Amino acid sequence: MTGLTPESLALLLAATLNAGTVVALASLGLLINERAGVLNLGAEGMMLVAAIAGFATGVNTGSDWLGFAAGAAAGALMAGAFGALVIWLNTNQYATGLALSLFGAGLSAFVGISYTQQRLPERPHFAIPGLADLPFVGPALFRQHPLVYITIALAIGLGWFLMRSRGGLVLRAVGESPESAHALGYAVRPIRLLAVMTGGALCGVAGAYISLAYTPLWVEGMVAGKGWIALALTTFATWRPGRVLLGAYLFGGVTMLQFQLQGQGVQIPSQFLTMLPYVATIVVLVLISRNPTWIRINMPASLGKPFHPGA
């Protein structure tokens, strides 16, 4: 490849981290969900509603952090509605999740109509003092949105929580065998709802990150399948937070490679480059699913199954 200087490589790495963060956040949220045994296909819809909620709040208050809070609240609220339906009314998780996605797409377009094509003012770039001025690694790793680092910390923390803490054990028990957890006296349904709403809040932050930081504007349908890719990622990662992070940056890399190739004038029509992340998702999904036992090792045993507490 011509024109690949250390500077452009540093920028590519930085952009990869940036793009990967969106998917990582949402995927970590969905992982909490799924570890509790609930499959929420509504990620795309929650992220869209959170993207407009975050953007509108950001524009009207001038505060990104309030925007993120609004995104999280919107995501948690939508997840709460979903959770109430699937956990208490035992509606089909696939169908309810799909309804949430379709509803979210409509609602976000509806609410966002007056914000279309508005832009947020340019904000100073965040940089870690000292480290950001290092050659190469500085621009590549240490001039990022704070959420990029928070996401990494979150993945590590979640890994510890799931495998090393009592709370994580209860969460996993609820997803593996809700009957046993119920028999031991754990409130399966409230725990599941809490997990679903936490997952929704994280998807919400991811959605708000898209409209506040990633591409700071609002366009209808701007999540563009990232919610679905995040869902695929939880499976690729076999429900392990560390692998989610890895997969997300891989995805971010593919997304950014597309722009890099376009910038270098590679003779491929742009549409084929835009396809790349989606095709890559299919390819990785196929590679990973080839061996079903590998996925099943970590798959929560009761994923997607309704729970009816006995008398």
Next chain:
Amino acid sequence: MFKLEPRPAPSKALMLASPLIALAITVVVGVMLFAALGKDPLAGLQMFFVEPLKTGYALAELSLKATPLILIALGLAVCFRANLWNIGAEGQFVLGAICAGGVAMHATPETGRWIIGAVLLAGVLGGMLWAAIVALLRDRFHANEILVSLMLVYVAEMLLSYLVYGPWKDPAGYNFPQTITFLEATRVPKLITGFRMNIGMFIALAAVAGFAIFLYRTYAGFQLQVGGLAPAAARYAGFSSRRALWTALLLSGGMAGLAGALDVAGPQGQLTPYVPLGYGFAAIIVAFVGRLNPIGIVFSAVLMSMFYIGGELAQSRLGLPKALTGVFQGLLLFALLACDTFIHQRLRWVSTK
């Protein structure tokens, strides 16, 4: 506290009533939404439930929109009954449109009327091809059909965009991303002059009959449904789950492709980036609201078309965003799923000891 208890036998009356209750809930929420937006709720309701039925032209438009929804939802119903979650009908629709358009572009002024058959067939094959990718990856590599079919929607949209911006662009089209306008011979025959309604409606109704027979009167349809309801029983009976997978996905892909072909060879008449209209996603709701039943699907498709036309009218006459359609469609599905709970279960007050 309240407790949900399984009913010994689901009530027939409730099964018929629950879509109506769901509709009523959607209307109530809609009225609140209109009021919150400062619009007259009665005028809003009129746009959605009266105007689409008022004139002959409106009825013709209603049938035009209901046709693709019926076709796609029929195929999806077979998939969902077999417990296969094909949610990429939108992509299969787009690929059907692309293949049909590709054939239609080859017509010359001398080409006979037979070409319309080739155009529709190409659409069916295109949709089947896109669904076959999903079936193949699921069959051979156990790849999740939800994610694969959905990813393929984005791929199909990009493929369409490439074609209409690139090799298939109309040289005389003032640089607009569109193909040539298809010749009259390739266009689906219209039923009445002055209306856009075409014979697609009869194709859809014939398909309803065909699917009803397939689901309720054939052994293959029976095997497929058992596989969805009780996989272990199906295995014990020796029913092939692989055959069910391929049958369901090819059927639904073909139907979505046919809908795409009818759309480009009908009202659209050329390929543009605006071929994906969301019918593939709306049809998911149609299939559920129609209870995965061919006759039910007809009713729910008509209802969903009313939402489409009402949304367009609300935009032009009340200045409300068109996205209102999507909000109503989503609400209806939520309400229905919640109502359905009470078909199989009943709410009982249980005193806590």
